Amino acid sequence: MGKKVKIGIGICVGLLLAVILVVGGYVVYMQAHFYRIPDHTALAVENNREAVLETGHTYTAVTYNVGFGAYGPDYSFFMDTGEMKDGTKTQGIYGKAVSREDTEKNTSGSVRILNNLNADFILLQEVDEDADRSYHLNQVSCLKESFPDYSSVFVNNFHTAYLLYPFSDPHGAVQAGLLNFSRYKAADAIRRSYPVDDSFITKFTDLDRCFSVMRFPVKDGKELVLVNSHMSAYDEGGKIRVQQLELLNSVMAEEYEAGNYVIVGGDFNHAMGEAVAEGFATEQKFPAWVSVLTSEELADGIRMVRAENELDVPTCRGADIPYIKGVNYTTVVDGFLVSANIRATAENIDADFAYSDHNPVKLTFELMD
Structure with a gap:
């Protein structure tokens, strides 16, 4: 074996060992x-309010996934994949927001939408507290400052x-969660942990999924139990989401059987009924990530509030490509579940995905005697 060959082999072995050390070190980190x-x-x-809820009055609540301020119409996300009807495969490109300025613009736009809706309760998902992906814009603080007359509850x-992935635009370090606002006195709030995929690689990249449970006294001696939920996405076969729904059902059933009023709002990452799963014009095929939530899967005494305009206004767009109305796959994955002792209607708000890959949903409800 010649000297040059030995040197070449030595270099290759050295590079291989360096790669192993780097990868191993990153896994340890x-x-x-x-x-x-x-x-x-x-x-x-924080900033708890004094007003107490009553039966026979009309209240409003809004749920809105603000997408950490990244999802303007031109944005696509690296984890989202799809396929056009002509067979062309699609995949998003960005791991974080396009820029700090873009994050600020989209966050401010979401605030304007929420201010116009003027709801008594606000349930938000994908709100960054400190994250590379949103250029360390503290959206939690920004939103609290925007709603000074509300109490707030944040849950990570x-x-x-x-x-480090994607290598072209790393997602970075993230601290983010659910943010709730209310005009009414809260007794307490807790974080309930959803079952999640804890397989070796996925556990590092998936969310620590949860839902927040807030209790609001009602003058009739009962409580309004208000839940903000963000269930799993990217769950092939929907196995984790089934487990999550079982837990959510058990909580809803227990509270309703105790005589309380129950409202669950959020991003369910399920199409909210079969009608909306394929109910909108699109140039894309039906995606594999969509599971359908049906009324039959809900606990006794709990119903899905179907928006009156559910077939006119979707609440979620596929983010594998930039948004063009009628091109992207769209559906309804955001909304509300309520107990039978609540009278409620809902409206999907047509923001045309201007500041997020989601549109808000507004619930109008009354606690019944």
Whole structure:
């Protein structure tokens, strides 16, 4: 074996060892920073209000996934994939927002929409507290400042060390979660942990899924139990979402059987009924990530509030390509579940995905005697 060959082999071996050390070191780094937040963790209610709910009055609530301020119409996300009807495969490109300015613009736009809706309760998902993907814009603080006359409850459901993927635009480190606002007095709030996929790679990249449970006294001696939920996406076969729905059903059933009023709002990552699963014009094929939530799957005494305009206004767009109305796959995955002792109607708000890959949903409800 010649000297040059030996040198070449030595270089290759050295490079291989360097790669192994780098990859191994990164895995150790991720594992060292990995944790799950315990179930039943108490949550702080900040700026609590004094007004108390009553039966026979009309109230409003809004749910809105603000997409960490990234999803303007031109945005596509690296984890989203799809297929056009002509067979062309599609996949998003960005791992974080396009820029700090874009994040600020989209966050401000979402605030304007929420201000115009003027709801008594606001349930938000994908709100960043400190994250590389949103250029460290503290959306939690920005939103609290925008709604000074509301109480607020924040619950973390995504905490990760620095994610190097995608290599072209790393997602980075993230602290983010659900943010709730209310004009009415809250008794307490807790964090309930959803079952999640804890397989070796997925556990580092998936959210620490959860839902917040807030209790509001009602003058009749009962409580309004208000839940903000964000269920799993990218769940092939829907196995994790089935487990999550079982837990949510058990909580809803227990509270309703105790005589309380129950409202669950949020991003269910399920099409809210079969009618909306394929109910909108699109140039894309039906995507594999869509599961359908039906009324038959809900606990006794719990119903899905179908928006009166559900076939006219979708609430979620596919983010595998930039948004063009009538091209992207769209459906309704956001909305509300309520107990039988609540009279309620809903409206999907047509923001045309201007500031997020979701549109808000507004619930109008009355607690019945």
